[in-house]
Amino acid sequence: MTECNNEKFNFWKEVLGSPRYIVAPMVDASELPWRLLSRRHGAQLCYTPMLHSSVFCRDPKYRKEGLASTDEDRPLIVQFCGNDPTILLEAANLAQSHCDAIDINIGCPQAIAKRGHYGAYLQDDWDLLKEIVSTLSENCRVPITCKLRIFPEIKKTVEYAQMLEAAGASLLTVHGRTREQKGPLTGLASWKHIKAVREAVKIPVFANGNIQCRQDADRCIEETLVNGVMSAEGNLYNPFLFEGCNPPCWEPALEYLELVQRYPAPSSYIRGHLFKLFHQILCLPENAEERVHLAVHSSMETFKSVVDRLRERYLPYHEGKLVWRTECDDGDYNLKLPPWLCQSYVRSSPEEHINKIQAKQEAMGNVKRDFLDVEGNQVSRKRMKKLKRIARRPNPIVPNVRKGSKLCNTCPNPLGTKCVFTLCRQCCRQKCYQENLDCAGHRNLTKTRRRVAQEFAKKRNEMEDDYLTTNLP
Structure with missing residues (x-):
């Protein structure tokens, strides 16, 4: 060393x-x-x-x-x-x-x-x-x-x-x-x-x-x-x-939720942590409802109720009042933690993943599939998907314009009633972008945003110059 x-x-x-x-x-x-x-x-x-x-x-x-x-x-x-x-x-x-x-x-x-x-x-x-x-x-x-x-x-x-x-x-x-x-x-x-x-x-x-x-x-x-x-x-x-311990997953979950009450965090962060803490038992069919509740709701009350329900369901097993039947009971003597205990996620090896994908492709009979257009030329998968989409809807969709509606000056789309330039939303956005304009009606604030960006860049350059002047010998 x-x-x-x-x-x-x-x-x-x-x-x-x-x-x-x-x-x-x-x-x-x-x-x-x-x-x-x-x-x-x-x-x-x-x-x-x-x-x-x-x-x-x-x-x-x-x-x-x-x-x-x-x-x-x-x-x-x-x-x-x-x-x-x-x-x-x-x-x-x-x-x-x-x-x-x-x-x-x-x-x-x-x-x-x-x-x-x-x-x-x-x-x-x-x-x-x-x-x-x-x-x-x-x-x-x-x-x-x-x-x-x-x-x-x-x-x-x-x-x-x-x-x-x-x-x-x-x-x-x-x-x-x-x-x-x-x-x-x-x-x-x-x-x-x-x-x-x-x-x-x-x-x-x-x-x-x-x-x-x-x-x-x-x-x-x-x-x-x-x-x-x-x-x-x-x-x-x-x-x-x-x-060096593997606690029942509701213990860190409840402690974490208490900390979130004191130091708020986004609901997406909380949901992500709870999904990982309960990843073993949420995969069990009996907990499908809790998994859905955790996925679609964002309130602290919902998060707490999901944790409480899972705790009530598995605490008797953890305390030994009920017996949890595992694969070991069928003759598999590898030591495994019960699903309600916190435990690391074990990934399959890259080789196993590749073999699984290849086996699936072989079973479907498309190990390597060539995509051909109507003339028999090979195209990419992305291009083929686009061609199929066009084939399903060969004619462009004409906007549904009510009778008597005013039309845009440059296209057949309906006119924006509050547009400063009497254009539709898309044409107004393009005009503002090309000519550096604002349209309050469509809330296209291209000119204003560019001006703010320029002022910010100017201010930052001035701060950098002041910093260099102050700190450099």
Whole structure:
């Protein structure tokens, strides 16, 4: 192992408190009530959900929600995504007084990250990453950390981590999967890559991947020699994971709902947490009604009533008053937890998923299906669907215009009665866009919005100039 960087390790020890068990940044999931619940049951460090840096800078409401915290919610690391060093620095400066460190997300593998060119899709642009990390580390009062994914090659992964360390990162969280390992192709994380990074850098390292219970966390620390272990999916299905226990799912659910009463969260977040906590028993046919209630209602009363009904139904089994019959009773002696206990979600392997898809295709007789147009030429599936849609409705739909209605000046659509330009909605929108106009009747405020955007850009440029003038020698 390389000689450690004392300054960076002092940050891990003195500021963060030498955390071993960490809750990952999770979009729409690691909000304040969930972080507080996790801290009460073994988590020693938490991250905020990933925040989009440009939205964070321009939207006060988004910023307030993202920074929601309490004294109990420390130490805390705020995570940002983005690809513009200037905007990321502005976001970090706005957040640094509310946290103990700023994390740069360079590990998100989702399609939205690819479209926005951030997350794991920055790992192909090392020069830009150097600029981002160095800009933030040189101009922020709090340390800068990075959460990253690995490359298939251990050597390249190590060089990648060393580059981030040299750029100024104070801590690295290494997710032991490539950016292609996601969804049904997730598979196992490589602890070998994580161990290689830990041995090659002088700063603290957290490991992420394959953590489904407390024993996994301790074994990962022992095998990889990392300073801490981060859990994401495992924490969502069992927030008591770091305590090393599997409670009945209604216990964390009720405690979480109590925290939500004190620190409100969007109903979509609450619903998502409850679905994961009860994922085993909600799949049982006897709980179909509760599953529907949880899916279609958004009130706290409904959430609480679903939890109470499930508790009443399974508490007698948990207390031993009733006997739960399992597959083990039919001769299967593998140890399995009863469905009312919190337990990690076990994915099938990528190989099993691929074999399942292939078997389904073979059964349907369309292993590889060619799509042909009327002339016999091969076309894409998307094009074929469009051709079929046109075939079903060969004639364009003529708008249903009542007799005596006034028509638009440029098309046969009905006229908007309040339109400033005596046009239909679509033609009015196009005219406002092309000629930079406003139409109060159709609420097409193109001119106004463009003016506001220009004023905002001008103001931000002035603030940047003032900042550079004040802070640069």
